[in-house]
Amino acid sequence: MTHLILNELRHLILQKLKIQIISPSDCSYIALEINKSLRKNISVTTIKRLFGFAVTQHQFSTYTINTLLAFVESEQDIPISKTALQTTTLNKVEEWDYLVIKSKSYSEATIKRIAENCTIPYEFTINRKFAAHDFDYFYHSNFSFTPFISQGDYGKSILLSHLVENLFLKPEAKFKDDVILFLHADKIFNLAQEKQDLTKDIVVLLGLPPRTNLIQYFTEQHSQTGHKLVIILDDIIQVLNKHGLKPKLFDTIVQFICDIEDSPAIKLVISFRSYTWRRFFQSIRHSSFIVNKWFTGSYFKKKDHSNVPPLTTGEIEEILSKMDLSQAALRSTHTQKLRHPFQFYFYYQLKLEYPENEYSSNLIFHEVTLKYLTSRIFQSSHASEKLAICKKLIKLTDYGRQGNRISKRLLLEELIVYRDAYMELLHDGILTEQVNDADEIPTEYIHFINSEVFEYFLFKQIVELHQDKLDETYYNFILSEYKDHHQNTLLQWSVFEGIKDNKFEIIKTILWLKLDSNHHNELITFLAENIKHKISSDECLKDKLRCPELHNAMVNALPYLDFADQSYQKILNVFSEIADTEETFVFYQSALIFSDCLNLNL
Structure with a gap:
């Protein structure tokens, strides 16, 4: 980094903070303002070195330069990119170093914005290995652009932020010497223009002379150094939601891909929601040139319009371990259900709300699904x-x-x-x-x-079909019309909604349902956990459940349940808490001792 660029930084810092004559005491103020603005620390001594109040024994670090660049480029400021390279004379190596640092400041600002908007603490998120593998292949290929495609809230922004951090921003990053522009779409797209030329706007963004031919410039640099310009655009949907004008945006992207042509020096990555990608693909599918420049990714599924796979078991467990929430309470079959990133937000909220609850059945996923639907539909x-x-x-x-x-x-x-x-x-x-x-x-x-x-709305429609009555006719309908998975799911939703709505009369029906032993045990475990969960949020319900009729039905059903199964003990423990009389309580405890003896749990 040359003295010319440092002089430009000094000038812009003083201009931003309206300091006319700098003194040593101002350095503490500058360091404080940087910390308040970016939540990053630069020491007072470093600021003094920058302004010549302390001896400079070595060059400023990349971290320091990136932080200073980010500080002088808030949305209200005149970007350094509009002045820096136009007011200084640099050799080609210095110019490239400047562009690398400049682009990284934009990328770090984008990552900061993503982290602030993350629905769970950003430190709980993870790097997805498939994305790094796919990008590495794309980077070294002849393809010009690749999209990351999935449904909304499937973690594309987080995926891209980790990708940029690990491959471009870290000191040991594989592509740390490339120019990386990781931008929110609203930072670059200007749909108010009659016809936008992205090549010119990127030239301005990077601070290159206005007449620079972007493609030619980076192609020449690549031929000499092997380095590339990588552009990653996130949150296209926000631009569309704000402005509409889908054909205009698509035309701008298509034109930029055509401008890149066969240049190996420029790579374009865009995140798309599945529906938006489907519409975009309609605009390019007849162009063999553009389709041939598209890298689909290793996991592309045409029928789903997606190339971002669900989380793997290892990735799920890594997130849970970062949350410091024990996944031991979840059976592996239930852990698998946390396969989409958006589910972790609701899961995390539930675990914070009920930290003492342990779930070994599907209860927590019914809660997650209901919270998701409340957010996306009901409210x-x-x-x-x-x-x-x-x-x-x-x-x-x-x-x-x-x-x-x-x-x-x-x-x-x-x-x-x-x-x-x-x-x-x-x-x-x-x-x-x-x-x-x-x-x-x-x-x-x-x-x-x-x-x-689908299963939730199926359940709601069947209930509506039976005039909202969870009676014997309703359950017989489910048992006769549905088999296997659908039957089990509908019965669980019936228990979940029934207990949630204080329809405790369903307990007697569930105890006597004609199901095979395994499914009945699973349903009873689910019933016990729902009752326990309901009581934990409303202790007054214990009095409502101390009903002689309910406990008589439980006592009569016990001989027909599986003494050796875990569900037997779960339901007895729950009913012990709500026993209507001391005699009933002793009966439940005696049955528990009998079960322990059978299981040699002494």
């Missing part, structure tokens, strides 16, 4: 219209008997009347559209993305 805009669409979809599947998808043409009336609500369901990742090319005439289908969401 969102167009809530009633969204519910109408979801209900109609369930009915058109013949209450799940004909699978979980329907032909889009069957919903045409709702799609016209409730267009905005339907578009939000697509954008928010509740519903998705698929085209079945295997049909003689390609047919477009609609279905729920997550099976948990």
